[in-house]
Amino acid sequence: MDVLRFRWNGSELVDVTGAPEIPLYVADSFLLNEGKVVGFDRHLVRFTSSAEFQGLVRPVDDFLSAVTAALPRTGTLFPRIDLTERGELELHLRPAPELKETIVVATATHDPRVEPSIKGPDIPVLNALRQEAQALGADDAVILDAQGRIVDGSTTCFVWFADGELHVPPAEAIRVDSTTVASARELAAKGGISVTETWATAADLAGVELYALNALHGIRAVSKWIDGPVLSVNEDRLVHWRQQYDLLAQELPEI
Numbered sequence: 001m002d003v004l005r006f007r008w009n010g011s012e013l014v015d016v017t018g019a020p021e022i023p024l025y026v027a028d029s030f031l032l033n034e035g036k037v038v039g040f041d042r043h044l045v046r047f048t049s050s051a052e053f054q055g056l057v058r059p060v061d062d063f064l065s066a067v068t069a070a071l072p073r074t075g076t077l078f079p080r081i082d083l084t085e086r087g088e089l090e091l092h093l094r095p096a097p098e099l100k101e102t103i104v105v106a107t108a109t110h111d112p113r114v115e116p117s118i119k120g121p122d123i124p125v126l127n128a129l130r131q132e133a134q135a136l137g138a139d140d141a142v143i144l145d146a147q148g149r150i151v152d153g154s155t156t157c158f159v160w161f162a163d164g165e166l167h168v169p170p171a172e173a174i175r176v177d178s179t180t181v182a183s184a185r186e187l188a189a190k191g192g193i194s195v196t197e198t199w200a201t202a203a204d205l206a207g208v209e210l211y212a213l214n215a216l217h218g219i220r221a222v223s224k225w226i227d228g229p230v231l232s233v234n235e236d237r238l239v240h241w242r243q244q245y246d247l248l249a250q251e252l253p254e255i
Helices: 040-053 061-070 123-135 179-190 235-246
Strands: 004-008 013-015 024-029 036-038 080-084 089-093 102-107 140-144 150-153 157-162 165-168 195-197 209-214 218-226 249-251
Touching: 004 061, 013 061, 024 040, 036 040, 036 179, 040 061, 040 080, 040 179, 061 089, 123 140, 150 157, 157 179, 165 179, 179 195, 179 209, 179 218, 179 235, 209 235, 218 235
Parallel strands: 102 140, 102 218, 165 195
Antiparallel strands: 004 013, 004 089, 024 080, 036 249, 080 089, 140 150, 157 165, 157 209, 209 218
């Protein structure tokens, strides 16, 4: 399918496919597979709170209800909901790209983010950062802080499994509040696995299982870090976690 774009006029979604793109204040996207989404409520809550943080004073409830009703119940899509700099609320219906179970990463040359805790404003510069990594043969870039510690990725976030525990960067590593990491924490709790917030440099992860998480691909194993540490990949754990993650997908509510 082609990408379709709809704008909320206060009472309905109007097709504005082909209209000029507008810079974003907020964006949120998720994998929609045969009418099911993992953490759909989390995405809506994050979008709402981010829109309020960015200064939107009118409620988004009616817009989100219209989006929920408009989402297809068949096929595999990667929809995105936006708040533009002009205060417009939009829905993009996009086909999902190829989904993968593993990923190759490279170290980012710099951290270009200006709104690291809000998804949307930094999408263009993060896409450029990913393209730099792709030129090196990677799929995504790992963003490090001034001390060389893992903070985030250009389109994904990172967690690692070591010493029987799931590790995530601490809250001081300012980044978007990942719905997929929240789901991973949920899975860890169900499986009796402790979650530890800790810093790690690239060198700290030598021989460790590193995972890339985002709402499109879910949980992927990092198979290689170009010019970085040699990582471990546990195929059995990857398969198990991906299966458990898929089971979290729920049918969209009827509106």
